[in-house]
Amino acid sequence: xxxxxxxxxxxxxxxxxxxxxxxxxxxxxxxxxxxxxxxxxxxxxxxxxxxxxxxxxxxxxxxxxxxxxxxxxxxxxxxxxxxxxxxxxxxxxxxxxxxxxxxxxxxxxxxxxxxxxxxxxxxxxxxxxxxxxxxxxxxxxxxxxxxxxxxxxxxxxxxxxxxxxxxxxxxxxxxxxxxxxxxxxxxxxxxxxxxxxxxxxxxxxxxxxxxxxxxxxxxxxxxxxxxxxxxxxxxxx
Amino acid sequence: xxxxxxxxxxxxxxxxxxxxxxxxxxxxxxxxxxxxxxxxxxxxxxxxxxxxxxxxxxxxxxxxxxxxxxxxxxxxxxxxxxxxxxxxxxxxxxxxxxxxxxxxxxxxxxxxxxxxxxxxxxxxxxxxxxxxxxxxxxxxxxxxxxxxxxxxxxxxxxxxxxxxxxxxxxxxxxxxxxxxxxxxxxxxxxxxxxxxxxxxxxxxxxxxxxxxxxxxxxxxxxxxxxxxxxxxxxxxxxxxxxxxxx
Numbered sequence: 001x002x003x004x005x006x007x008x009x010x011x012x013x014x015x016x017x018x019x020x021x022x023x024x025x026x027x028x029x030x031x032x033x034x035x036x037x038x039x040x041x042x043x044x045x046x047x048x049x050x051x052x053x054x055x056x057x058x059x060x061x062x063x064x065x066x067x068x069x070x071x072x073x074x075x076x077x078x079x080x081x082x083x084x085x086x087x088x089x090x091x092x093x094x095x096x097x098x099x100x101x102x103x104x105x106x107x108x109x110x111x112x113x114x115x116x117x118x119x120x121x122x123x124x125x126x127x128x129x130x131x132x133x134x135x136x137x138x139x140x141x142x143x144x145x146x147x148x149x150x151x152x153x154x155x156x157x158x159x160x161x162x163x164x165x166x167x168x169x170x171x172x173x174x175x176x177x178x179x180x181x182x183x184x185x186x187x188x189x190x191x192x193x194x195x196x197x198x199x200x201x202x203x204x205x206x207x208x209x210x211x212x213x214x215x216x217x218x219x220x221x222x223x224x225x226x227x228x229x230x231x232x233x234x235x236x237x
Numbered sequence: 238x239x240x241x242x243x244x245x246x247x248x249x250x251x252x253x254x255x256x257x258x259x260x261x262x263x264x265x266x267x268x269x270x271x272x273x274x275x276x277x278x279x280x281x282x283x284x285x286x287x288x289x290x291x292x293x294x295x296x297x298x299x300x301x302x303x304x305x306x307x308x309x310x311x312x313x314x315x316x317x318x319x320x321x322x323x324x325x326x327x328x329x330x331x332x333x334x335x336x337x338x339x340x341x342x343x344x345x346x347x348x349x350x351x352x353x354x355x356x357x358x359x360x361x362x363x364x365x366x367x368x369x370x371x372x373x374x375x376x377x378x379x380x381x382x383x384x385x386x387x388x389x390x391x392x393x394x395x396x397x398x399x400x401x402x403x404x405x406x407x408x409x410x411x412x413x414x415x416x417x418x419x420x421x422x423x424x425x426x427x428x429x430x431x432x433x434x435x436x437x438x439x440x441x442x443x444x445x446x447x448x449x450x451x452x453x454x455x456x457x458x459x460x461x462x463x464x465x466x467x468x469x470x471x472x473x474x475x476x477x478x479x480x481x482x483x
């Protein structure tokens with residue numbers, strides 16, 4: 001299921017009363033696609049591809065939990081990120097935390113107390129916007145596993161180029177020559193920011209512009225969620 | 238107030254979708270008419286929050302008269318629910334209870350007295366590793382699941398230890414429910430193929446036995462492939478098999 005993204009525009013966004021202009025040429029995301037339920041032994045799985053960036057996600061649970069990790073009134077969520085080569089390092093740990101906190105906010109963990117949920121994310125190829133791809137793959141896998149969620153979420157990465165233009169869903173080359181890099185997790189209900197992860201220097205205006213651009217891009221991903229689920233269940237009616 | 242919800246029956250809904258239920262009429266007690274007529278019953282995947290109905294699982298919205306709604310999906314992990322019949326594997330015997338793996342987040346317990354004709358003296362012959370067909374009488378998120386192998390009249394009613402010479406395998410929960418549905422096309426078509434015994438647990442475990450190992454394996458492969466076939470494709474496959482392509 002590949003959905004090609006044409007350049008789309010949203011002329012104005014309102015933020016705290018001020019109007020901001022984001023020129024349509026910068027609000028484009030690469031082609032993205034997803035395959036669900038591709039692993040046989042996991043409870044839910046998905047692969048998510050954004051351009052050349054590709055991630056494989058698997059969800060296990062609600063399963064038995066170790067006594068040391070048991071929480072009496074909600075499920076224990078564990079996120080494991082596996083890099084393409086080598087062992088997980090500090091960078092992966094930081095990404096794990098970002099993904100875990102986003103998932104915890106969207107999952108209804110209190111419906112499965114004293115159990116464990118495990119989300120394993122395997123990087124297959126990194127061509128920029130890796131954290132947003134982790135978030136998207138994780139959301140699709142959790143949806144496939146049928147975990148109770150209050151809302152869906154998606155990840156969008158924005159890069160601010162040295163000349164000040166905003167690039168959504170940048171490639172690795174675009175990331176390298178950018179002055180700031182921001183990843184937002186956006187919820188499907190109110191299109192609000194759930195998590196941010198930023199690198200580099202930028203002004204408040206630039207950040208708000210990036211949020212506006214990401215919210216516009218997120219609508220594309222949420223409509224893709226619905227379309228892909230509709231295709232999946234088209235057979236079983 | 239329910240028309241919007243009813244219009245969505247059979248379509249795909251995602252977590253975060255919500256519907257507004259106007260409960261102003263339902264809360265007032267009316268002496269003249271039936272006041273409970275509009276009470277909405279939420280099944281799996283739906284929950285009430287005030288006068289809103291929230292979806293928390295992705296899948297297809299299903300409806301049963303008068304006002305019962307639930308989400309139907311193809312999941313793999315079983316979450317125990319009271320009253321469901323499941324296939325369990327005995328994992329240990331400790332004191333007066335058996336621990337049984339039913340595929341949920343923790344093992345279920347089964348008292349040795351919960352068998353037909355079992356007394357303190359007369360213990361049932363259950364070994365570790367045996368398969369059991371049992372019913373859940375306690376299943377909620379806060380407590381350990383509890384099984385019984387007798388019905389309310391003290392009869393086995395098909396439950397208990399089984400499984401000599403058959404094959405146990407796992408399918409999705411959706412397929413298990415489809416097989417158990419009262420008017421199941423799939424089951425009717427299977428019955429016409431060749432004689433077989435089948436035990437279906439709501440936890441997605443399936444046990445089949447036919448005349449001979451080969452036929453049992455054919456049956457198991459057929460059922461596993463039914464997961465991703467449309468009714469037309471399935472009839473073609475069954476037709477081929479009936480013609481002797483076995």
